[in-house]
Amino acid sequence: MDHMPPDATETKRRLMQAAVDEFARYGLAGARVDRIAETARANKRSIYMHFGTKEELFDLVVGGSLLELAEAVAFDAADLPGYAGELFTLLESRPHVRRLTLWAALERPQPIDAEVAAYRAKIDALEAARTAGRIRSDIPAVELLAMVLALVTSWDTASWSLKALHADAPGDRRAAVEAAVAGLVHGVSSAA
Template identity: 75%
Template sequence: MGGMPPDATATKQRLLQAAVDEFARFGLAGARVDRIAEAAAANKRSIYVHFGTKEELFDRVVADGLLQLAEAVRFDATDLPRYAGELWELLEHRPHVRRLTLWSSLERPQPVDAEVEVYRTKVGAVEEAQAAGAVRADIPAPQLLAMVLALVISWDTASWSLKALHTGPGAAEQARAGIEAAVAGLVRVPPAAS
């Protein structure tokens, strides 16, 4: 009865990847733990051992995706148009993260600690930029950041009928440029009233 025990780290990684795929496709309610275990070549019990409930696994997958975005795209509150464009570009290559966050907002309407901390840092940076006069200050920082992020995903969440009117060569470049222009207009400090 010798031999090495199975590698728990490899199993956890396979389970996480299978969970990303399952939750991105079906959301929390539609996802099946059996399918996650089967896709990861693991048993269902291993999900509960490593991650707890299906809801806890979902929260972990969503938080991991958002933390990866936070690490991959440099946040500069004084250059929010560039941030929005780079974030949009990254989400084009990681559509599962966009889908997971949309599912999360629909099915888990509660704060997740890891996400709160990522946003707290960004909101603090926006408040500093507002205090320095680099970004409009008449909109509270959390709301302004929410608007920037909404513009980043605005084209993705638009009606398919509306999207059908804007296709063809250069559509992706135009989408990024449009988002950057919209964010620039949004965050611009309004002229002082006379």
Template identity: 50%
Template sequence: MSRNDAASTRAASTRVTSTRVASTKEALLHAARDEFAEHGVAGARVDRIARRAGVNKERIYGYFGNKEKLFDAVMKLALDEFAEVTASPADDPAEYVGRLFDYYREHPSLLRLLSWEALQGRDMQLPEQQWRMDLCQGKRDALAASLGHEPSDEDGRLLLTLKALAMMPMAMPQLATLLGVSVDDPGSAAAMREHVMAFARSALENSAAAARP
């Protein structure tokens, strides 16, 4: 075999290995998302994650280090996907609330992951802290721009409230049931979506009016 042939063979082998590693990591991340959403970090089991992914559990330690770091990687993936789909509140903040409502309803695992993260008992230094802060504050600034003023703490409070409006029916399904609200039925979910958007629009109008000199 010539030197060029040997180099080509090594390059091809490296590409195959890289593809296999990427595929295994992806399988582990998706299996871990289901496991963490269902059981949280403390209750999740690496053997179940590995079994769901169809790989040896030692791959988890080799690729991610430990269960907590795997959870962090799952959160990064989930939030990346969320950020891509939900865009920003700049054009129509009330419609943004509607998009959030749709996403939370269609991806219930995200709310469960966020809830488990909040219950972990960590200090306030989150993994990917700066990336997450930049993302959130960028949306806050976009909201302020849509309302015609410079960003302030009030815009942060407003955006947090808008997000809470969108997620509450799915985050607290037991309370929604007690109040006779369903987000499982498409018609009822559509009515709830319109309600939170109308509520958001009213709040935004009041906020804009209060900000005028």
């Protein structure tokens, strides 16, 4: 009688999903490999075999989530308000990605190669838009992108005390983000 080996692809998929959930909830320091294995119905050894250390798995989870996000939202340097609005909407449906990026910023302050490559393409597009005069030129492209992304996630990182003042009238946050980005991107250049 032939015995089929377990499907490593399915095990890896379950482990990855469990890791996403665990890291989004607890961060790197609070995450437990035992819980990831238990949730995925796998053994702890399979995590190390497929993904390496807990830190390597965290980096893989964060990098994969950010790349998935980058692929899901088209980047148009000439329409940064539209890009910011789409990114905002997608992040609303994927709160785990927001949490993962916050945890990574706190616990793993180092570049992730795949993420750097994705940002490099956006920076190149912004530089071309600046050269063509379609966006302001007084803010370096890297800083401009950082500011756009900060506006997209500004409500997530706002103080709970500040959020409490806006609890009764949530408004249309996407529209507010798009308006703020439009003002930033097309603002009057101080060099003019």
